[in-house]
Amino acid sequence: xxxxxxxxxxxxxxxxxAEEGRRLILVDMAPDLARVATELETSTMVRPVQADxxxxxxxxxxxxxxxxxxSLELVVNNAGITRDARLANLSGExxxxxxxxxxxVPLRLIESLHPLxxxxxxxxxSSRAYLGNFGQYNYSMSKGGLVGLTxxxxxxxxxxxxxxxxxxxxxxxxxxxxxxxxVREKMVAAIPMQRMGTPEEVxxxxxxxxxxxxxxxxxxxxxxxxxxxx
Amino acid sequence: xxxxxxxxxxDNWNEIREELAEAFSMTKDAATRGEPIVYIxxxxxxxxxxxxxxxxxxxxxxxGARTASLELRESAxxxxxxxxxxxxxxxxxxxxxxxxxxxxxxxxxxxxxxxxKALP
Numbered sequence: 319x320x321x322x323x324x325x326x327x328x329x330x331x332x333x334x335x336a337e338e339g340r341r342l343i344l345v346d347m348a349p350d351l352a353r354v355a356t357e358l359e360t361s362t363m364v365r366p367v368q369a370d371x372x373x374x375x376x377x378x379x380x381x382x383x384x385x386x387x388x389s390l391e392l393v394v395n396n397a398g399i400t401r402d403a404r405l406a407n408l409s410g411e412x413x414x415x416x417x418x419x420x421x422x423v424p425l426r427l428i429e430s431l432h433p434l435x436x437x438x439x440x441x442x443x444s445s446r447a448y449l450g451n452f453g454q455y456n457y458s459m460s461k462g463g464l465v466g467l468t469x470x471x472x473x474x475x476x477x478x479x480x481x482x483x484x485x486x487x488x489x490x491x492x493x494x495x496x497x498x499x500x501v502r503e504k505m506v507a508a509i510p511m512q513r514m515g516t517p518e519e520v521x522x523x524x525x526x527x528x529x530x531x532x533x534x535x536x537x538x539x540x541x542x543x544x545x546x547x548x
Numbered sequence: 549x550x551x552x553x554x555x556x557x558x559d560n561w562n563e564i565r566e567e568l569a570e571a572f573s574m575t576k577d578a579a580t581r582g583e584p585i586v587y588i589x590x591x592x593x594x595x596x597x598x599x600x601x602x603x604x605x606x607x608x609x610x611x612g613a614r615t616a617s618l619e620l621r622e623s624a625x626x627x628x629x630x631x632x633x634x635x636x637x638x639x640x641x642x643x644x645x646x647x648x649x650x651x652x653x654x655x656x657x658x659x660x661x662x663x664x665k666a667l668p
Contacts, residue, residue: 404619405579413572414565421604422561429559448607450614450653459568462611466603469596469666535596535666 319343319380319390319431321371321423322397324350326491327443330517331394331524336362338525340392343383345369371397371423381430391438392528393431395424398443398460400493405455413456420460421467428471432479439480439528442468443520446487446541461485465537472535480534482527487541490514510543549578550643552588553609559600567605575616575625584624584647587613588639591629591657594668610655610668617653624649631659 320335322328323344332344332354341363344355347370355366365383369376384390398420401412424442432440445461447454465483472481488494488505494514497505506514523540527533539545551571557563571587578585592598593606609627616625626646630639638658646656655668 405576405616406619408572408576410569410573414569417565417568418561421608422565425559425561425564425600425604447615448611450611450618452615452618455572455612455615455619458615459572459608459612463564463568463604463608465611466593466596466605466607467600469607470598470600470603471596473596474600 319345319384319392320394320396321345321427323366324348324354325396326493327486327489327517327520328396329354330521331396332358334518334521334525335392335528336364341387343367343380343387345371345380346397371427372418377426377430380427381434384431384434390431390435393427393435393438393440394443394524395427395440395464396443397423398445400454400457402453402457404453408455416456417460417463420457421463424464425467428467432471432475435479437478439482440471440475441524441527442481442483444468444483444485444537446485446539446545448485449545468537469535476534480527480530482530482533482535483537484520484523484527485537485539485541486515486520487539487544488514489520490516508544508547509541510547513542515540515542549574549583549585550588550647551575551585551609553590553593553602553605555590555593555598555602557599557601557605564601564604568608571609571612575612579616579620579623582623584649585613585616585626586643586646587627588643589627589629591631591659591662594629595662595665607668614653624652626651626654626656629655629657629662631661634658
């Protein structure tokens with residue numbers, strides 16, 4: 319089960335898991351979900367669920383799909399949003415919204431779905447911003463909260479289910495294309511690897527953690543060395 | 549401003565959201581006044597050892613302190629991680645140090661329960 323499956327990283331994760339022959343439940347609010355599902359239908363069984371996971375009905379829709387399929391081995395909490403502003407200008411509405419989508423949804427999903435898993439893995443897509451990122455107090459808190467959630471569930475659900483987090487840095491998606499070119503070039507220049515990461519590189523890490531039978535409670539940064547450079 | 553995270557927050561999104569929203573509101577107000585800020589959390593919660601909700605709140609606050617420190621260069625915003633056995637004297641001493649300025653976006657951990665374990 320992959321949330322945010324219609325986005326850049328979510329779509330790449332879905333493609334990667336389909337190539338591995340996994341049956342997929344793909345979840346997103348965006349109508350573009352149908353396109354991703356159609357792309358994958360030739361290679362595996364896909365069940366798209368267009369739902370708002372901030373609602374109880376949305377979470378229940380996913381749970382119902384899992385119950386129909388009969389088993390669940392992997393949960394990828396990938397859906398996320400940004401509403402950036404400096405702390406002084408950050409509204410309560412945008413604080414609540416970002417935390418609800420990025421943190422509340424994974425919490426509610428895991429609580430709802432883990433009883434249906436006999437074994438397997440949960441991968442939470444956090445962000446390198448959990449280390450701190452200018453203008454992202456709300457986003458940084460939400461992704462930092464995911465780290466705590468990951469550790470606590472790793473301890474609670476072991477040895478039945480492994481729980482890990484991935485903290486991507488700057489990844490080339492439609493979202494990063496929206497950044498003005500000058501700003502993007504400066505951001506890339508600060509990355510030791512001298513380029514943005516690709517959604518496929520994040521997807522490969524998800525695939526690795528899905529199968530990594532002795533790794534749990536870890537946060538793995540995929541940021542081209544940006545966590546070290548000035 | 550000193551914000552003490554509730555270590556007994558339930559594993560329930562509404563309680564977690566209320567706790568973080570209160571921290572946000574108090575942080576924004578204190579930052580506007582140019583006051584130094586200290587978040588107090590349980591060290592065990594940074595490692596997810598107790599409740600899910602408490603772990604989420606503790607790690608979210610640590611990230612918030614680091615981001616706020618990037619933005620508010622005139623104010624010191626730090627996190628103090630305590631243990632159940634930490635004395636009030638030790639806590640108040642370290643809160644005083646952190647409010648006095650110097651470190652920014654730093655995590656100070658009292659006690660040794662974190663040694664040999666994951667870095668935050």
